[in-house]
Amino acid sequence: MSTRIGILGYGNLGRGVECAIRQNDxxxxxxxxxxxxxxxxxxxxxxxxxxSVKDLADWKDKIDVMIICGGSATDLPKQTPExxxxxxxxxxxxxxxxxxxHFANVDAAAKESGHIGIISVGWDPGMFSLNRLxxxxxxxxxxxxxxxxxxxxxxxSDAIRRIEGVKNAKQYTIPVESALEAVRNxxxxxxxxxxxxxxxxxxxxxxxxxxxxxxxxxxTMPNYFADYDTTVHFxxxxxxxxxxxxxxxxxxxxxxxxxxxxxEHKHLIEYRLKLDSxxxxxxxxLVAYARAAHRLAAEGQKGCRSVFDIAPAYLSAKxxxxxxxxxx
Amino acid sequence: MSTRIGILGYGNLGRGVECAIRQNDxxxxxxxxxxxxxxxxxxxxxxxxxxSVKDLADWKDKIDVMIICGGSATDLPKQTPExxxxxxxxxxxxxxxxxxxHFANVDAAAKESGHIGIISVGWDPGMFSLNRLxxxxxxxxxxxxxxxxxxxxxxxSDAIRRIEGVKNAKQYTIPVESALEAVRNxxxxxxxxxxxxxxxxxxxxxxxxxxxxxxxxxxTMPNYFADYDTTVHFxxxxxxxxxxxxxxxxxxxxxxxxxxxxxEHKHLIEYRLKLDSxxxxxxxxLVAYARAAHRLAAEGQKGCRSVFDIAPAYLSAKxxxxxxxxxx
Numbered sequence: 001m002s003t004r005i006g007i008l009g010y011g012n013l014g015r016g017v018e019c020a021i022r023q024n025d026x027x028x029x030x031x032x033x034x035x036x037x038x039x040x041x042x043x044x045x046x047x048x049x050x051x052s053v054k055d056l057a058d059w060k061d062k063i064d065v066m067i068i069c070g071g072s073a074t075d076l077p078k079q080t081p082e083x084x085x086x087x088x089x090x091x092x093x094x095x096x097x098x099x100x101x102h103f104a105n106v107d108a109a110a111k112e113s114g115h116i117g118i119i120s121v122g123w124d125p126g127m128f129s130l131n132r133l134x135x136x137x138x139x140x141x142x143x144x145x146x147x148x149x150x151x152x153x154x155x156x157s158d159a160i161r162r163i164e165g166v167k168n169a170k171q172y173t174i175p176v177e178s179a180l181e182a183v184r185n186x187x188x189x190x191x192x193x194x195x196x197x198x199x200x201x202x203x204x205x206x207x208x209x210x211x212x213x214x215x216x217x218x219x220t221m222p223n224y225f226a227d228y229d230t231t232v233h234f235x236x237x238x239x240x241x242x243x244x245x246x247x248x249x250x251x252x253x254x255x256x257x258x259x260x261x262x263x264e265h266k267h268l269i270e271y272r273l274k275l276d277s278x279x280x281x282x283x284x285x286l287v288a289y290a291r292a293a294h295r296l297a298a299e300g301q302k303g304c305r306s307v308f309d310i311a312p313a314y315l316s317a318k319x320x321x322x323x324x325x326x327x328x
Numbered sequence: 329m330s331t332r333i334g335i336l337g338y339g340n341l342g343r344g345v346e347c348a349i350r351q352n353d354x355x356x357x358x359x360x361x362x363x364x365x366x367x368x369x370x371x372x373x374x375x376x377x378x379x380s381v382k383d384l385a386d387w388k389d390k391i392d393v394m395i396i397c398g399g400s401a402t403d404l405p406k407q408t409p410e411x412x413x414x415x416x417x418x419x420x421x422x423x424x425x426x427x428x429x430h431f432a433n434v435d436a437a438a439k440e441s442g443h444i445g446i447i448s449v450g451w452d453p454g455m456f457s458l459n460r461l462x463x464x465x466x467x468x469x470x471x472x473x474x475x476x477x478x479x480x481x482x483x484x485s486d487a488i489r490r491i492e493g494v495k496n497a498k499q500y501t502i503p504v505e506s507a508l509e510a511v512r513n514x515x516x517x518x519x520x521x522x523x524x525x526x527x528x529x530x531x532x533x534x535x536x537x538x539x540x541x542x543x544x545x546x547x548t549m550p551n552y553f554a555d556y557d558t559t560v561h562f563x564x565x566x567x568x569x570x571x572x573x574x575x576x577x578x579x580x581x582x583x584x585x586x587x588x589x590x591x592e593h594k595h596l597i598e599y600r601l602k603l604d605s606x607x608x609x610x611x612x613x614l615v616a617y618a619r620a621a622h623r624l625a626a627e628g629q630k631g632c633r634s635v636f637d638i639a640p641a642y643l644s645a646k647x648x649x650x651x652x653x654x655x656x
Contacts, residue, residue: 019589023468044589099656100649120656127462127597129656130640134455136655137616137643138609140351184602259612261347261372265604269455272600274512276593281466284587288465308641308651312458315465321428323636327460328427328453 003294004030005287006059006087008079009069010041010050012247013092016283017067018044024287026317030063060086064297065290067091069283077102081109084117088293090286092122099125099306107304116297117304121289122282123273124148128253130307131271135255139267142257145183147175147196151249151278159224160201163217165209168237170244172200175252183254186266193227201232204240249278288315331622332358333615334387334415336407337397338369338378340575341420344611345395346372352615354645358391388414392625393618395419397611405430409437412445416621418614420450427453427634435632444625446633449617450610451601452476456581458635459599463583467595470585473511475503475524479577479606487552488529491545493537496565498572500528503580511582514594521555529560530572577606616643 005021007014010032021027022045029048034041038050051059066087070079072095080091084106093102099120106117120126124146132144153173160169179196182189189195201218205211215232218225250273259265275281289307292314296305313320318327333349335342338360349355350373357376362369366378379387394415398407404421411417412434421430427448434445448454452474460472481501488497507524510517517523529546533539543560546553578601587593603609617635620642624633641648646655 016587019587022589023587096656100653103652125656127466130462131599132655133640133644133651134458137619137640137645138455138612140645259344259347259351259605259608261350265608267604267609268600268602270598270600270602271459272596272598274596274598276595277587280587280593281595284466291465306652306656308648308656309639311637311639312461312465313636316461317465317468320636323461324431324634325428327464328424328448328457328634328636 001026001294001298003027003291004062004064005290006030006063006066007032007069008053008056008066008083009075010034010043011069012279013283013286014067014069015044016277016280017069017286018048019280020284020287021045023284024291024317026291027287031059056083057086063087064294065090067286067290077105080117080119081105084110084115085113086115088116088297090118090121090290090293092126092282092286093120094122094125096125103304103306111303114302116293116301118289118293118306118310119304120306121286123275123285124251126282126285126307127273128251128271131253131269132255133308135253135257135269135271139255139257139259139269141263142255142267143188145191145254145256146251147180147254148251149173149175149197149249151251151275152247156199156201156224159221160203160218163214165206165214166203167206168204168240170202170240172202174198174200180252180254183256184268184270186256186268188256194229197228199225199228199230201230202235202240202244203232204237205234246276247278248276249281250274291315291317329354329622329626331355331619332390332392333618334358334391334394335360335397336381336384336394336411337403338362338371339397340607341611341614342395342397343372344605344608345397345614346376347608348612348615349373351612352619352645354619355615359387361387384411385414391415392622393418395614395618405433408445408447409433412438412443413441414443416444416625418446418449418618418621420454420610420614421448422450422453424453431632431634439631442630444621444629444631444633446617446621446635446638448634449614451603451613452579454610454613454635455601456579456599459581459597460583461636463581463585463597463599467583467585467587467597469591470583470595471516473519473582473584474579475508475582476579477501477503477525477577479579479603480575482575484527484529484552487549488531488546491542493534493542494531495534496532496568498530498568500530502526502528508580508582511584512596512598514584514596516584522557525556527553527556527558529558530563530568531560532565532568533562574604575606576604577609578602619643619645 031049068091110117156171253271359377396419438445484499581599
């Protein structure tokens with residue numbers, strides 16, 4: 001069963017989806033939908049079309065799964081429930097606190113239109129969430145830890161760029177190695193925000209800007225930096241572009257738990273991601289779940305799902321027999 | 329929904345299941361079934377009964393899921409297809425090459441009797457298999473690596489004990505740290521058996537035994553040791569009991585892959601287990617899947633399943649709403 005994919009929104013994530021489709025023989029990119037003038041958007045896939053979001057409805061029967069590549073703040077809360085009226089959809093909605101509300105909205109629209117919508121797909125939420133769930137189900141008595149990085153936080157980089165005198169900036173979130181080791185050693189540490197991550201900033205100043213003032217503004221910024229040990233490096237724009245233009249990320253999900261009649265045995269479950277490209281990895285997860293969405297829809301299922309609701313076999317192009325023979 | 333569990337076979341694994349049930353409020357141990365004289369078997373749970381395997385059929389309506397704790401070589405190929413005629417069942421069948429055959433046998437019997445059977449549950453096969461599947465679905469272009477240890481291999485310890493002059497022995501399988509690091513660095517190494525693991529043996533000799541001869545027999549033993557760098561330590565029985573009576577294990581599943589239009593970005597997915605007690609951890613996985621089996625059966629499903637076929641949410645005592653609010 002080949003799956004015809006649509007991409008809604010062609011930024012870093014949309015381009016990542018396009019690349020991921022190329023790596024999966026049973027996937028085919030049908031069209032990219034953009035809010036921009038389609039003539040101004042050039043894509044990599046020769047066989048696919050670029051269309052206006054206004055023409056989405058024309059593609060109702062020509063696309064099996066629409067992968068929605070908008071932002072979580074304002075795009076997805078509107079786009080996903082709208083889009084699921086026409087298509088099976090996948091999104092990467094990542095505002096953790098608003099997931100229940102988003103799920104309810106997508107579920108209602110999906111049930112009415114008879115489609116499948118899988119939300120909050122990616123790595124956190126996504127693969128990290130799965131690992132939290134599996135580890136908690138296996139070790140009901142224990143402690144959970146999530147560390148992020150080393151990686152670029154777009155939100156923190158943006159926050160620095162909004163400071164007066166800053167021309168450009170990149171911020172890395174870095175897990176504290178000694179905290180990770182304490183968890184791995186089964187010490188069950190209680191860790192403050194400051195003890196879990198450090199923040200490293202590479203900043204390009206506007207001409208004549210006051211470096212000391214900028215550094216102070218960064219380090220004392222509430223929520224973003226004040227609760228962390230933060231290092232600020234001032235560098236040239238050339239150096240920023242040369243050494244800090246990638247979008248790496250990753251992190252660790254750990255669960256430390258006990259078993260035994262007297263809880264005498266310790267266990268550690270650790271899941272780690274080390275990613276050169278945050279958007280391309282997220283896109284790769286989205287495409288695997290698009291395969292699942294197509295299959296679930298073909299079975300006649302409808303409504304909203306999360307990664308928790310999808311049996312792993314649905315993600316693979318291999319059959320059940322092949323999977324049992326090769327991977328079990 | 330509370331789940332009444334039966335345990336078939338009361339060795340290390342069966343006792344581990346008993347301990348795991350105690351950690352899950354929605355699980356209850358109904359009875360332990362043994363091939364021994366029930367009067368000779370004492371269990372930890374005051375409220376549960378000890379019964380003869382001959383009386384299994386009497387429990388048909390008093391047990392929701394039977395967890396079969398026999399060995400893969402001779403017990404499970406017979407017990408699981410037999411048992412699924414009466415109960416929903418879980419086993420930890422771990423002879424990878426014979427899984428397709430075992431699956432088919434259990435599937436036929438389960439479909440006929442209207443029960444659910446989940447086979448090959450544990451950590452390898454089990455959690456390691458899941459991680460291989462997820463990682464392959466996300467990164468279709470890449471390499472897989474599985475390392476085991478540091479941990480006790482029962483099979484290798486037994487092989488040493490069969491050598492003339494050996495009174496007792498314990499064998500540890502140890503992953504080679506430099507090989508692990510090469511994988512983590514994205515070097516995609518091709519690793520021989522010798523490059524992946526070393527083997528460390530602690531041996532107690534019979535009085536008057538020839539140490540050099542025993543060491544040579546161990547190191548040259550085909551399949552078990554000849555292809556590995558093996559270290560042999562001769563110790564006293566007291567030291568063996570004091571320092572080597574645990575059953576720790578664990579290991580690593582890694583996938584190193586690429587994304588991007590020109591495959592320009594590298595990614596690493598790593599899953600690690602560090603277990604004080606191999607049987608108790610395996611038992612904890614079995615109990616989580618027993619919860620899933622009970623739910624699937626309550627939905628009217630029947631037939632054989634593996635961990636690949638079970639949506640993660642079925643493993644957790646929490647509802648879908650709770651899971652989305654707390655773990656997604």
